[in-house]
Amino acid sequence: MSTYDEAIKKYDPVLGLETHVELSTNSKMFCGCSTEFGAEPNTQTCPTCLGLPGSLPVANAIGIESTIRIGLALNCSIAAYSRFARKNYFYPDMPKDFQTSQYDEPLCSNGYLDVLVDTDDGTKPFRVEIERVHLEEDTGKLTHAGGATGRIHGADYSLVDYNRAGIPLVEIVTKPVPDTGEYAPLVAKAYVTELRDLLRGLNVSDVRMEEGSLRCDVNLSLTPKGSKTWGTRTETKNVNSLRSVERAIKSEIERQSLELDKGNKIKQETRHFQEDTGTTRSGRSKEVAEEYRYFPEPDLVPIAPDKAWIEKLKKDLPEQPSIRRTRLAKEWNFTDLEMRDVATLGGVDLIADTIAQGTSPASARKWWAGELSGHASKAGVELIDLKITPTDIARIDSLVNEGKLTDKLARQVIEAVLNGEGNPDEVIKKRNLSVVSDDSALIPAIEAAIAANPDAAAKIREGKVQVVGVIVGAVMKTTGGSADAAKVRELVLKTLGQ
């Protein structure tokens, strides 16, 4: 029995997820600086987000609205009176040495998100309860130079980029999630996937895990079967992809169970997920409670959202991702499993956009979930980050349907588009990739194929046309896939007197 199965037999995991979402507002949370990703370090800063003496924050109304919309989409209650609070601690990535956040008066609280997970007994729903959704500011980004670990301890020096400081950050904290058993890793992954789609649907964030606009911390503890008290939890950070969410939990379940089996206690600590090994390593100990000296931010006025406004925001929420998926699956004639695969890949919108341009749902799914998801996973990015658009795919698909591209050629076109060689038509022109259906160009190849396969040729002459595939295949091979297969078949049969 695997370590994991052993662990699950003896212990019940209790999950908890803290997700940070960078909002895609044009300006930062408390000043007018741009939030654009990837600018030269420290060019998107001002006295306020640098925390210069005398500077003051002014809250970004869109940031507050987005947070409330997230709360509403997560079935939360919205506070009638909410305040920002200062979280005090010293760290060089924080210009003021306190983070403007929320403490005991968050904007949204007590919600839930339902997710579906495939179990041995079929697809099962799990409810993940939401503790709170609050709004805060991001910190600057530290780069540690020199030293072995890439961390601040042991570094020769550290560089700070305050472009990120002050970008609005929404923190979504779940309540502890018990009773998921062996499906704990899948429930966590389904939750983050669902949350990502929900946020994308709300159009409040880019939700790109690899750019850090969606970051996830995973809390996990194990309870011995039959026990009523939960075990000590660890908090795993640096979980930067959906796959990592699943792997991190699985590995932490295994690690904790081995410790408990040995009679050791689990240390309350922060752990870091390591992408290469798929395991977590020990970080900061959290046994001593952190002292943040929270108090209400005196530089910002309290937020008292108008009830009618909240009702309006609620009414204007987009269709929930799960409901939308059910509707689309029916429209597109996808099975539940197909739809869930597409959703996990983050491909629902891409497929919808491709279909909107005339491609059949089945073809759209084939391209995105088949061909392109392979490219994405090879490149270690998400589907949406590939340098190819639904328009490109719709065009390629229609060329295939018109017989101007074979599947094989289409794949070459896709590769070239991904390489930045231009749109499909430009690529086809540049690389001269159009399908060969000209008789004179095909005849020599057909004759050569017949000569190379005398047995098959003889059978066809005798009327066994079903073996024509052997000759057609040989022709396709020698023409590098650029021949029109239907045309080849016709010519082969004609040449062999059929």
Add this chain to the structure above:
Amino acid sequence: MSDLTKLSAVELSSELTKGSVSAVEVTKAHLDRIDSLDKSVQSFLHVDKTGAIKQAEEVDKNRKENKKVSSLAGVPLALKDVLTQKGVPTTCGSKILEGWIPPYDSTVVKKLKSAGIVILGKTNMDEFAMGSSTENSAYFPTKNPWDLTKIPGGSSGGSSAAVSAFFAPLAIGTDTGGSIRQPAAVTGIVGAKPSYGGVSRFGLVAFASSLDQAGPFARTVLDCAMLHEVMAGHDPLDSTSINQPVPDVVSAAKLQDVKGMKIGIIKELGGDGWQTGVLNRFNESVELLKSMGAQVKEISIPHSLYALATYYLIAPSEASSNLARFDGMRYGLRVDDGNLSAEEVMNKTREKGFGKEVKRRIMIGTYALSSGYYDAYYAQAQKVRALIAQDLTNAFKEVDVLISPTSPTTAWGLGERVNNPMAMYLADLATLPPSLAGIPAMSVPIGLADEDKLPVGLQIVAPFMNDDRIYRVGGAIEASLKTKWNGLLIDQAPALGGAK
């Protein structure tokens, strides 16, 4: 014009408008006086001669070209070193900010500049505005121009000294628990703390965010009102700034009439432990107000007794957080031998850069906000703060303004209270309740104490955003006393020779 430094802002404004004198001449006259006399007063941390003359030239040019200029254009001003002015050093009286040149103007400075007011330089202060004597400045103590062995009040002691020494007719101070009113009282000039939110705090280096408020100093109530009008107004860069019209303080200052006004004497602020000379002058002003037709009665503000304890929890708590950013990482002092970790650099920089009183308050505040103590200290103090504000609101149902002596004593000797923080804190006993309630208050000179012949101030307190009322009462008292004394109280200042 023989002595331009003796004129009020209003008088200077009229000469400048007539063209009988240029802004450059006015500026130079004040710079010359600073040059010759500030050695003994030490009110300025930084005199910006070049910048001031350049500003004055601009005003003269605009006047010459008949461009519209504000009435205070060309009048010089001294700026407390806690407000940022682009390109001019800002230290907050602390070594930790030595050498820092702000890259931006505070909103107050922006408003001064657009009014053509000439900023002569930055004035001394208690480090990060923590103190009542300006002795907590990390650079040097400022002296009281009335008696150079006495303190000029604090924390805005550099500004009060500069105005009372005729280095500038106008100055800006900031008041967190009395830092404008008490220095004004002990140097015999006028100082006002506007309603909280009346003047933008953008660019005011924070001590206690929920209490800090910049305000004007001048030698007359009308000058003070004119400067108040320039500084005040809504600022979208400060969330706590009030989006309402500025009360008409200038008209109120000119009214010189308190007939029919209901005035309440705060019962708890006076009596045992208060200097006799202070109480004598206060009682005389009560009689004066009555004789001018005001209805005066005693009113109790019971929770004002807890104002000191409340203030010394809330202000240090906020300060402990506000002053965290001075960590040597981005600007100002950095203690680093190249082998220290970031944490060590932060510790050593703060150890070396902050003075004793600042450290004391950071520690008190850190303690009061810590889990396990928060409810007993910070949260409790906030509740008492609300009760004090409620008491004052209730009082204003019966009276139009409240009055008290501004400070329990006149200026004390330099060094007398430096080792006794409690004695120092008591100087703010009367000024704290209005600060905690966020309401406007002013100190006007009402004479000299019999014992030491040093100035005494009267505190006038009005309801929130009724700043005009403090100017109305202040202007009336000033007018009446001016007749009696045949001039302003400051004209009797004996120090510095050339004052009269």
